[in-house]
Amino acid sequence: MHPFHKRLLKEFKSLNKNPLPSIKILSNNENLTNFDFEIEITNGLYDDKLYKLVVVITKEYPVSPPKAKFVVGTREAGESGSTGTSENPIDVSSDTMQSSYKIPIHPHIYSNGHICLNLLGDDWTPACTIESILISLQSMINNNTDMTRPPDDNRYIKYAGEFASKDGFVYHDDSV
Amino acid sequence: MSEEGSIDYDFDEDEASDFSFESDYDDQNDNMIDTPIESPKDKTDISKLAKFKKWTTKEFINENFINAAVKLQNLQLPQCNLEDLLIMLHQLKWQSEEVINNYYDNYDKLMNDCGIPKVKNNVIKEKLEYSCPICCEEYDNIKTFQLSCGHEYCINCYHSYLKTQLTNGQLIRCIDTSCNLTIPHLLTQEIFDLFSQDVRDPAQDFFEVPTANSKYAHNMLLSSAARSYINSKKSKYKWCPAPDCENLVELVDNYALHLDNDDDDFDEYLSDEESTLLDPSTNNVKDKSKSPSVDRPIDISLTPIVSCGTDHQFCYNCQYENHLPCPCNIVRSWIKKCKDDSETANWIEANTHNCPKCLNSIEKNGGCNHMTCRTCNYEFCWICFKEWSIHGSQFFKCNNFDKSEKDAIELNQKQKRVSLQRYLHYYKRFAVHESSMKGDMKALDKINQRMESFMSEQSKQNLSNLSWTDVQFLKDAFKALTNGRKTLKWSYCFGFYMKELIFAEVFEQTQEHLNRVVEDLSKIVEEINDKKNNDRSTELIMKNKKALISLTNAVTKGQQSLIQCAESGLKEERLKFDLSI
Ligand SMILES: [Zn+2]
Numbered sequence: 001m002h003p004f005h006k007r008l009l010k011e012f013k014s015l016n017k018n019p020l021p022s023i024k025i026l027s028n029n030e031n032l033t034n035f036d037f038e039i040e041i042t043n044g045l046y047d048d049k050l051y052k053l054v055v056v057i058t059k060e061y062p063v064s065p066p067k068a069k070f071v072v073g074t075r076e077a078g079e080s081g082s083t084g085t086s087e088n089p090i091d092v093s094s095d096t097m098q099s100s101y102k103i104p105i106h107p108h109i110y111s112n113g114h115i116c117l118n119l120l121g122d123d124w125t126p127a128c129t130i131e132s133i134l135i136s137l138q139s140m141i142n143n144n145t146d147m148t149r150p151p152d153d154n155r156y157i158k159y160a161g162e163f164a165s166k167d168g169f170v171y172h173d174d175s176v
Numbered sequence: 177m178s179e180e181g182s183i184d185y186d187f188d189e190d191e192a193s194d195f196s197f198e199s200d201y202d203d204q205n206d207n208m209i210d211t212p213i214e215s216p217k218d219k220t221d222i223s224k225l226a227k228f229k230k231w232t233t234k235e236f237i238n239e240n241f242i243n244a245a246v247k248l249q250n251l252q253l254p255q256c257n258l259e260d261l262l263i264m265l266h267q268l269k270w271q272s273e274e275v276i277n278n279y280y281d282n283y284d285k286l287m288n289d290c291g292i293p294k295v296k297n298n299v300i301k302e303k304l305e306y307s308c309p310i311c312c313e314e315y316d317n318i319k320t321f322q323l324s325c326g327h328e329y330c331i332n333c334y335h336s337y338l339k340t341q342l343t344n345g346q347l348i349r350c351i352d353t354s355c356n357l358t359i360p361h362l363l364t365q366e367i368f369d370l371f372s373q374d375v376r377d378p379a380q381d382f383f384e385v386p387t388a389n390s391k392y393a394h395n396m397l398l399s400s401a402a403r404s405y406i407n408s409k410k411s412k413y414k415w416c417p418a419p420d421c422e423n424l425v426e427l428v429d430n431y432a433l434h435l436d437n438d439d440d441d442f443d444e445y446l447s448d449e450e451s452t453l454l455d456p457s458t459n460n461v462k463d464k465s466k467s468p469s470v471d472r473p474i475d476i477s478l479t480p481i482v483s484c485g486t487d488h489q490f491c492y493n494c495q496y497e498n499h500l501p502c503p504c505n506i507v508r509s510w511i512k513k514c515k516d517d518s519e520t521a522n523w524i525e526a527n528t529h530n531c532p533k534c535l536n537s538i539e540k541n542g543g544c545n546h547m548t549c550r551t552c553n554y555e556f557c558w559i560c561f562k563e564w565s566i567h568g569s570q571f572f573k574c575n576n577f578d579k580s581e582k583d584a585i586e587l588n589q590k591q592k593r594v595s596l597q598r599y600l601h602y603y604k605r606f607a608v609h610e611s612s613m614k615g616d617m618k619a620l621d622k623i624n625q626r627m628e629s630f631m632s633e634q635s636k637q638n639l640s641n642l643s644w645t646d647v648q649f650l651k652d653a654f655k656a657l658t659n660g661r662k663t664l665k666w667s668y669c670f671g672f673y674m675k676e677l678i679f680a681e682v683f684e685q686t687q688e689h690l691n692r693v694v695e696d697l698s699k700i701v702e703e704i705n706d707k708k709n710n711d712r713s714t715e716l717i718m719k720n721k722k723a724l725i726s727l728t729n730a731v732t733k734g735q736q737s738l739i740q741c742a743e744s745g746l747k748e749e750r751l752k753f754d755l756s757i
Pocket residue numbers: 308309310311312313329330331332333334
């Protein structure tokens with residue numbers, strides 16, 4: 001059990017009770033330390049609308065931020081975001097084809113899914129929540145106009161570990 | 177190619193300094209170490225000295241942080257309280273001038289940046305039935321903390337938050353993300369103290385006159401601020417490199433003040449060229465354009481060897497132990513060489529090969545190229561590493577390899593072997609003294625402990641009144657031994673780069689002499705420390721007093737003459753280095 005289980009439980013309940021628009025929990029473990037979220041974005045520049053985000057709660061949470069990254073993977077058809085409630089489950093259209101999650105193109109998101117976001121590093125305080133991360137990531141992509149990877153993408157993904165580490169990051173320009 | 181030369185400090189003296197918390201250093205001459213450094217304008221004037229000041233971290237905080245705030249309160253900003261002044265100084269990187277300017281030019285912005293509210297109401301209070309929004313625990317009874325903003329959280333959450341914030345050395349703000357209010361330095365410590373195990377003696381507090389310095393004496397936030405401040409001024413401050421030592425040394429004089437102006441530039445320059453600034457062995461970069469080909473003799477007496485408040489000697493330039501008789505550039509080259517595993521690779525390449533089949537290493541002794549692996553019995557050709565059978569059953573004839581190519585390889589291997597043997601000769605001796613030094617230190621530590629318990633035992637039983645001043649000779653012996661070893665150790669690095677001139681023999685004889693007296697002294701120390709002599713160790717110490725004292729003198733003298741020999745040899749160019757080795 002996580003030492004701050006009560007806090008995690010409260011956050012979890014709140015996420016279920018008042019779900020964020022276009023964000024849903026795909027799965028989570030019993031201890032509430034591993035979450036898979038599906039984030040739907042409305043930015044017209046993106047062909048794919050649905051992205052999968054993994055959030056891992058560290059032992060130091062909430063003093064330290066959780067770890068978060070986008071991941072690739074297969075997506076079950078008809079299981080699209082909160083908007084697409086399938087009216088006819090027997091409908092055999094292109095929807096039943098298995099499609100996949102990709103890593104969103106963004107100047108602060110590396111092609112391995114690592115995210116360069118101040119909130120996941122220096123700007124985090126214990127008053128922030130999983131929800132604050134989800135909201136700021138969603139708006140970060142929705143407001144993006146620059147469909148490029150970070151300038152150091154190639155170099156970064158060569159040496160990156162499983163998750164982005166706070167120490168190694170130089171935060172890119174915040175205005176993007 | 178050799179890289180001898182002399183220093184030439186080409187600092188621009190016109191650059192104004194804004195050294196913000198200067199104190200009257202002349203009053204503290206006891207802390208100063210004088211090392212002769214050539215003057216930038218007049219190279220013959222050696223009377224101009226580079227001055228270094230010793231600090232403990234605590235003294236540094238008192239002088240540069242707390243006294244700076246006190247001074248501001250006494251002189252320019254008497255309307256402010258000490259807490260706010262500390263916050264302002266902290267926010268503006270401890271520059272008093274900046275605080276005064278901003279206070280009068282842009283008061284509102286300064287207060288906002290510093291997170292100082294108009295009305296202060298910071299409270300730690302005891303609460304019944306409190307539910308904390310951070311940890312979501314429901315407490316029956318808990319302390320909470322809030323700044324004037326009223327963002328209230330339980331004290332446990334605040335404590336762990338403060339701990340993580342300490343690492344960056346900056347002001348700590350309210351936990352609430354959108355709130356900029358700063359937690360005053362004293363309050364951060366108050367919260368830490370609530371969780372601290374060691375209870376401070378109230379009697380001590382009672383007798384202590386509460387001065388500004390004592391109130392902030394153990395302030396963890398100020399310590400962390402000092403660490404990050406000092407680390408950001410690498411050309412001006414150097415931490416003592418001795419393990420567990422928290423002392424630092426400051427370069428104080430005109431040069432330092434000039435450097436302080438463009439610290440960032442300087443640090444960049446440092447990392448590029450490594451630090452050539454105080455390095456007597458290299459030409460200043462700027463000067464190279466003026467006289468690119470002039471090789472001036474090296475003067476190792478200009479090496480900025482300083483010692484910290486606890487007497488650890490180190491080179492300010494390299495931030496490395498006292499490496500005399502070697503000049504800094506030789507040290508850098510040596511360290512790089514030792515780190516480079518290419519030496520080991522060379523060794524393996526020159527002497528061994530791996531069996532192409534089972535990869536076990538095989539050493540070639542004789543000249544026959546028909547090899548048989550002892551592990552897997554694979555037969556192969558030493559030259560081309562292909563199976564022996566393809567060479568035919570005839571007398572050796574390797575068509576797979578050009579004769580000239582073969583000769584080139586053999587010559588290459590031979591050269592590698594010679595240069596490697598030379599390196600190993602010096603490296604082994606260097607390393608032996610390094611490890612012996614560690615051994616000596618352990619032995620000395622044990623003797624020290626035994627001596628201490630012996631003396632307290634003696635005085636308890638009123639047997640004798642042996643005090644540490646009576647056994648000062650023992651301490652002197654410890655010090656002479658470790659310093660002697662250090663000089664010896666570096667003399668082998670010196671020897672590795674030394675050109676084979678006639679005077680080199682004199683250097684080697686002096687080195688040999690130091691070697692002998694160091695080993696003699698070390699032997700006595702070892703004997704005293706021998707387990708067999710466990711009960712007699714103090715008796716042995718007193719019995720060997722005379723020998724210890726005379727060997728201590730011999731080692732100290734030998735150390736000095738070795739350094740002097742190197743110094744005069746280099747100055748007169750009777751000793752020279754070859755960095756191309
Ligand atoms: Zn709490």
